[in-house]
Amino acid sequence: MSAQPITPAPITLIEAITQALAYELRSDESVVVLGEDVGVNGGVFRATAGLSAQFGTERILDTPLDETTIAGLTVGMASQGMKPVAEAQFDGFMYPMVDFIVCHAARMRNRTRGRLTCPMVLRVPWGGGIRAPEHHSEANESIFTNVPGLRVVMPSSPQRAYGLLLAAIRDPDPVIYMEPKRIYRQYKELVPDDGEALPLDVCYVLRDGADVTLVTWGAQVKETLEAAEKLAAEGISAEVIDVATLTPLDFPTIAESVAKTGRCVIVHEAAKTAGFGAEIAARVAEECLFDLLAPVERVTGYDTHIPLFRLEMKYLPSVDKIVAAAKRAMAYS
Amino acid sequence: MSAQPITPAPITLIEAITQALAYELRSDESVVVLGEDVGVNGGVFRATAGLSAQFGTERILDTPLDETTIAGLTVGMASQGMKPVAEAQFDGFMYPMVDFIVCHAARMRNRTRGRLTCPMVLRVPWGGGIRAPEHHSEANESIFTNVPGLRVVMPSSPQRAYGLLLAAIRDPDPVIYMEPKRIYRQYKELVPDDGEALPLDVCYVLRDGADVTLVTWGAQVKETLEAAEKLAAEGISAEVIDVATLTPLDFPTIAESVAKTGRCVIVHEAAKTAGFGAEIAARVAEECLFDLLAPVERVTGYDTHIPLFRLEMKYLPSVDKIVAAAKRAMAYS
Amino acid sequence: MTTAASFEIEYLQYLKPDGTLAGPLPPAVADAAALLPPAVADAAALLPLFKQMLFLRTFDSKAIALQRTGKLGTYAACLGHEATHVGIGASMQPEDVFAPSYREYGAQFARGMRPREVLMYWGGDERGNLLTGAPAHDYPWCVPISTQMLMASGAALSFKLRKQNRVAVAVCGDGGSSKTDFYAAVNSAGAYQLPLVLCVVNNGWAISVPRKAQTGAETLAQKGLAGGLHCLQVDGNDLVAVLEAMRRAHERARKGEGGSVIEFMTYRLHDHTTADDARRYRGEDEVKQAWLKEPFLRLRKFLTDAGLWDEAQEKAWIEESGKRVDVEINAYLETPVQPVEAMFDYLYGDMPADVLAQREAAIALEGRA
């Protein structure tokens, strides 16, 4: 195993994922990658491109077409000392995995009082906005956020994709790693292939601000940062927080910001009701009530299914919707 | 089909369920009941006791032992004009049903622009506190509360069990009907078998109060009402709201109460983080901020799996925990 | 040794790839009609189906072109599957229910679906699922693999319980036969003895995963044995065999003899969808070989030999097909986008207050249609 040279050129978010997978496959022989079409095809999004050629079919496994199977095999391998990194081909195909994730992955350690564990990662291209067919555009993170024993992680930049995926694979417990597919190739960043993981369980403050706290994750980080720019142009100083690890939630980072700004706008793509934004708003209502100058705002998908692509952009949060919410909050003082 | 005589004696919550099933099986021939052991055995909790003898094996169907199968058959029948009432034997066995519920039941109408619909009910004995084995004690309602197109309903008394189940079966869309098994036989109530449904999509105010609003659902209604009694004895007037239909949520009823009391304590059995209580707290933070005198409180299960039964009562919300939370809220004014 | 059970699975083929009849008599001396199975009244009965197959080719290539020019979303071609798809569709009665996956346009057209609706669906518009020309009880496209198989089992159960003389027909791929929902369909159809036909279209590939990586079973047909169903393997490029296999399965179903699993052996001649590039994972040779066995050539040869088809007819029909498809394409392109409220209007039968409020907010934001 020879060390990789530092990547010289900037890479996309999805390339950062491939890079992290390759790094960890090289450095930990208990890591295997499995999923539909992850082998010679390199994944339908090319996240595993080249890995089969590099690591062989015993490390990069194409599975039969069944998500229950993928989840079950993954838990079986993880509980016997391997570190499987499974892929669900799209967000909308994760549901058959829920049983194994909730009943076994999330509980193996607790059930056996630590005797068996389940160090696995489930990667899944997540969310809408790529003009894909039905079931290829879902923001369903909240299926897992009320399940103890899991980590739900979502990167929003090439660097965080790399660092958080390394951390997820090395984590001793199951991690649902949701990849915002809309920004897979949106921009490039220098991501040194140095094997440095980024911490899980912490929120990342991406922009400092004084007037309003914008809390978001995944693909909406882009629109939220743009909204912050726009607000700045109008003299409103917005702090932007990328939650990054939804559960376990690092609420103190959010609380600190809200204490400072007195206003909290939560932005996410999933439907509003009982989306994960609710948890953040609830914590604010519990722990930051007297800091609040304005009601909490949620800018989210509507409480309906994301439409097929002719209408989908009207479903998703947008820069304008975020700006409007921030301004509504600013109306209070 | 002859009318049933008015039930003369008070009945338990589970008997009210049987009574509602029988009523609707009599009055609508498209209704069928299916599940594991629902036939001659009458269900492991006896919810379908006697129905097989009364309606025959073509109306009361034992299924092969597979929850995916139950969910798939149910959606298939419902989309072809029947009204299946399926049973998941226990909360912990619902997970394999998630795929069909989320991908098909909740979307059939929307996907086909109203051409096909999915009028079905999934009944499930829900929650902890009966000293049951593993996976028989789960409060997993939040798996479904972020899914548009569904109704999530939970009764908390024999009368509401009867009226809401009738409403659920008659509803033109899929309803997840969660039955708090801990109070299946806790007390009896007169429940006339008059076929009168109770409205869905509304919260029920069970007790008027002026100082603090206690919001809950399912089995915790019992402890919450008891807590209200205790608080009354100490001069604190608590309003108690049974949410009953979690989604779509009737928030105005809650908002009205919080506007009056200025304090909101949410009680539920599920783990705290991203439990459905978060949505209620979030709505309060959005819509009732300036009514609040005290931070919102959530009295919930801890963020871990409900333990096996030797420890489970220490996991669940209790009268004392609710009283303590209400008093913390009362400390603000 | 005591035997607990034993099984045999039949293979059905009538038309060989070269267009001659497979059968006990040497093709040269055989009376074609005598060798045709009960499903086919006479050779002429094949003609309209042959024309449908040809129409499909035109539709398919025009849809791909539309996608390439950005006027359609991802599209799943049916190239090579025409005999299987058309045969399945032709075997059904209007009161039967059809549960497709996502590329059985041949069957859907046979059910009466309008081509514009195929384009609407892949064009990102839910109205493609209205099936205005097809039986209103048919299922919409089904993206979560093989869930349609189990849903169809539920439909078949509803037929049985209501004593309706109807059959549910569902289609999945070779990959789809690995899905647990497929097995659940097999299991439940057997347990309840349902009027269900589970069609497994084995086109060799599930995106990049070859058939042999899906299962250790020698045939996909034998998966039906797991539920005690009738199992059959068929040359899926042979329209005659497809029709006969379906006829048998329908007959069983209607007689109350239960469900069938039919494996149709065919080949996916195109990429998985327009979003796929099959050169990454399969060799040209394999594809070339498959072109020799595709369903169209042999049937054309057979019908031409029977004096039922000629080049002039073909030219005219291709032209006619092109025109018909163009009409559909235009209708699709001219259909205005749904108003924003469409995303709320079909969610519930009774719209909840919160949804109504969001609907109004969305209209306020986006403008009323």
Add this chain to the structure above:
Amino acid sequence: MTTAASFEIEYLQYLKPDGTLAGPLPPAVADAAALLPPAVADAAALLPLFKQMLFLRTFDSKAIALQRTGKLGTYAACLGHEATHVGIGASMQPEDVFAPSYREYGAQFARGMRPREVLMYWGGDERGNLLTGAPAHDYPWCVPISTQMLMASGAALSFKLRKQNRVAVAVCGDGGSSKTDFYAAVNSAGAYQLPLVLCVVNNGWAISVPRKAQTGAETLAQKGLAGGLHCLQVDGNDLVAVLEAMRRAHERARKGEGGSVIEFMTYRLHDHTTADDARRYRGEDEVKQAWLKEPFLRLRKFLTDAGLWDEAQEKAWIEESGKRVDVEINAYLETPVQPVEAMFDYLYGDMPADVLAQREAAIALEGRA
């Protein structure tokens, strides 16, 4: 007719219900040793397993009594399954991995599990899953039906990938063989050619649902054909047949010949669990008939005939078993409840801040242990 595939499933029985040997020679003249299969070195080898079966009976009845007096939660008896469970356990090597459902104490004891842990588990204490005496890689009890089958397939895959000479053995019931996870195990074991033994213990009932309502398949063994696995049906009340069936499956697995599905024909002589009342759904006659074929009688007869067992031995062993079980019961009853923080301590390898805070709050509320 062309045949695509054909299959035959063998049925294995050595000891008939009356304790005589089934076989080509009339039992009277047969040399018992000659008729025993390779799995059984000689009749004496059966003795310790017979004693385990007897021990199980004692354990079972004492556990039920404990439940009836409120000192145990719901308990699932294993009465009638002893030959199957003990045989499965005895066939395994320590390095193999065992994935039970919830009533295979016979197999778990053979793996070294302490009876007190069975009681702890059903007594509502997670520490029952510590398996202090058994191989630490064995799986805990598995309540969600048949998920253990698929998990075991994953374990087998890990053995294959790491080139470990180990076998995964998983057990489910007749009802469990309807579960999609079971089919997924069959499918994946076939696709990857895994060292996996899927044991289907057909005891006639899944709570109240009889075997015939689960599936239209003639045998449960044939479900393995769906994945190209080796299939075998066995008299599960015949310890000898169980041992031989397992031997064959292990051999195949170790030779890289892939997985097996073995159907063990037995009968659930007790209620499903102590929470069940089987009189609601099954006749007494059926149960009476089943008692004639139960596994213990025939083996006792065989061993007695072979001069390896007598009444005195039996009396002594029953007494000894009772004492051993009592020791275990006392150990269970004397185990203090876990402190409240135990519900947090094994949730994550690295405890998140919120969980830690809740842990502290719970301790503050309930008192430190």
